[in-house]
Amino acid sequence: MEFRVLAIGDVTSEEGTAHLRRHLPGFKKMKGVDFTVINGENISGTGLTPQQADDLFAAGADVITLGNHTFGKVQVSNFLEENPYILRPANFTGRAPGRGWAVYDCGRVQVGVLNLIGRCGLDFNAENPFTADRILKNAGKPTFVLVDFHAQATSEKLAMRYYLDGRVSALWGTHTHVPTADAGVCEKGTGYITDLGMTGPARSVLGIRPEQSVEFFLGGLPGRYQTAEGPCRLQGALFTLDSGTGLCVGVERIEVS
Numbered sequence: 001m002e003f004r005v006l007a008i009g010d011v012t013s014e015e016g017t018a019h020l021r022r023h024l025p026g027f028k029k030m031k032g033v034d035f036t037v038i039n040g041e042n043i044s045g046t047g048l049t050p051q052q053a054d055d056l057f058a059a060g061a062d063v064i065t066l067g068n069h070t071f072g073k074v075q076v077s078n079f080l081e082e083n084p085y086i087l088r089p090a091n092f093t094g095r096a097p098g099r100g101w102a103v104y105d106c107g108r109v110q111v112g113v114l115n116l117i118g119r120c121g122l123d124f125n126a127e128n129p130f131t132a133d134r135i136l137k138n139a140g141k142p143t144f145v146l147v148d149f150h151a152q153a154t155s156e157k158l159a160m161r162y163y164l165d166g167r168v169s170a171l172w173g174t175h176t177h178v179p180t181a182d183a184g185v186c187e188k189g190t191g192y193i194t195d196l197g198m199t200g201p202a203r204s205v206l207g208i209r210p211e212q213s214v215e216f217f218l219g220g221l222p223g224r225y226q227t228a229e230g231p232c233r234l235q236g237a238l239f240t241l242d243s244g245t246g247l248c249v250g251v252e253r254i255e256v257s
């Protein structure tokens with residue numbers, strides 16, 4: 001039996017959520033999507049509030065994943081403890097609220113989702129993501145395992161691709177907000193893409209107002225992120241999984257304007 005997982009790249013503003021609300025229901029129906037994972041750590045620019053998380057669920061997320069900006073809005077901490085459908089990186093230290101791994105019962109299949117954060121170029125006090133696979137060793141046997149690897153370096157994401165190939169159903173990268181052209185099924189059956197891209201205003205620098213970004217690179221004063229405005233686009237990838245093998249049989253990159 002085929003099972004279709006839609007992974008959507010970092011939502012960079014509330015306009016991005018509104019874009020999903022408009023387009024996701026029809027898109028899911030058209031493509032026969034069974035399960036949707038959305039990275040939501042940038043809805044406030046840095047972080048997201050419980051209300052913004054609820055809005056993202058209402059827009060069509062089954063599970064929300066996060067990353068380096070998980071606690072950008074600290075009021076989300078209790079929400080992470082209470083709601084099992086929102087994950088922060090599993091390789092945060094044990095003192096961090098919330099969880100980074102969960103298994104969801106979808107009736108015919110069980111879907112495990114693992115959120116990890118990289119360490120290259122992300123100055124963050126995280127444990128080595130390459131040791132987090134011990135979570136999978138003690139995870140029982142869900143039908144599918146999905147991994148959102150929130151990381152800066154393409155090298156770190158590609159290394160993870162080879163490390164987890166054949167052991168997880170799908171692995172995708174988030175955080176860099178620019179989609180990569182390497183979507184495909186790996187040698188041992190894992191579906192993979194180095195970065196999904198982002199969901200938010202098309203005229204932007206990773207979701208930020210271009211003028212602010214240019215000013216920063218010219219040497220101007222840094223300031224609070226100013227979210228870009230204008231027409232949005234959704235970027236992500238659609239993984240077709242096989243419940244017999246637990247592996248991937250096809251990956252399609254997604255873009256919806």
Ligand code: FE2
Nearest residue numbers: 067068069175
């Ligand atoms: Fe990030």
